[in-house]
Amino acid sequence: MRSSRSELLRIYDLLLNAYGKQNWWPVDKEYHKSQGTDPREEVVIGAILTQNTSWRNVEKAISNLKENKLLSFKGILSVELEELKALIKPAGYYNQKAKRLKEVIGRTGSVDGLKSASRKELLSIKGIGDETADVLLLYAADRLSFVIDTYTKRIVKRVLGISGSYDELKTLFEANLPKDLEMYKEFHALMDEHAKRFCRKNPVCGGCPLRSLCLSVK
DNA sequence: CCCCAGGCCGCGC
DNA sequence: GCGCGGCATGGG
Structure with missing residues (x-):
């Protein structure tokens, strides 16, 4: 060819x-600075929320998480599943996505865990397909x-x-x-x-x- | 009313 | 390995 x-x-x-x-991935650095949270965690959360969903709708969900100070791995793991569903509802597929957020974050453990995880390992997690795996590797873990x-x-x-x-x-x-x-x-x-x-x-x-x-x- | 949006999973074949 | 239906909200 x-x-x-x-x-x-x-x-x-x-x-x-x-x-x-374009300066992707879009994250609110000021917010994370003020909260003492890791902006790379927002990349992981956003990557799952945006699956087959317009970014406009994802922003509403992210905004809800921010208001409740839950826009971090710790936040997602600590909040009740049903409450998480309600907060991310505007992003659609909220039943699946709420479970998958907890699943993915629970299994990756930390963003630094993404530095050593293989692509294949990521793909074995329910909720991470080809594109999401690459988004996490590239935008959250700075891997090529x-x-x-x-x-x-x-x-x-x-x-x-x-x-x-x-x-x-x-x-x-x-x-x-x-x-x-x-x-x-x-x-x-x-x-x-x-x-x-x-x-x-x-x-x-x-x-x-x-x-x-x-x-x-x- | 319709179609689409920064996919993925589980199934049948 | 590939095609399909289901998942759900909000905007045009």
């Missing part, structure tokens, strides 16, 4: 130029693990004509990008932004920053 290396880097450059740095999501699949398919399984696409990116933590973080965030602005399910191709190299512009 042609030179994926330069193609991927070209996409990255165009998106970065169009949207600027590229995140694929439906947006990335869609963009790569449309722009480069490449489709594949999660693992195949993950390998494609990791084999063709420099081993740069910040780039991994930004690239995934930029893909997300791009899918929301232009590469929607029904694409808006007018003014798209990837027009020049997209195989399927309308």
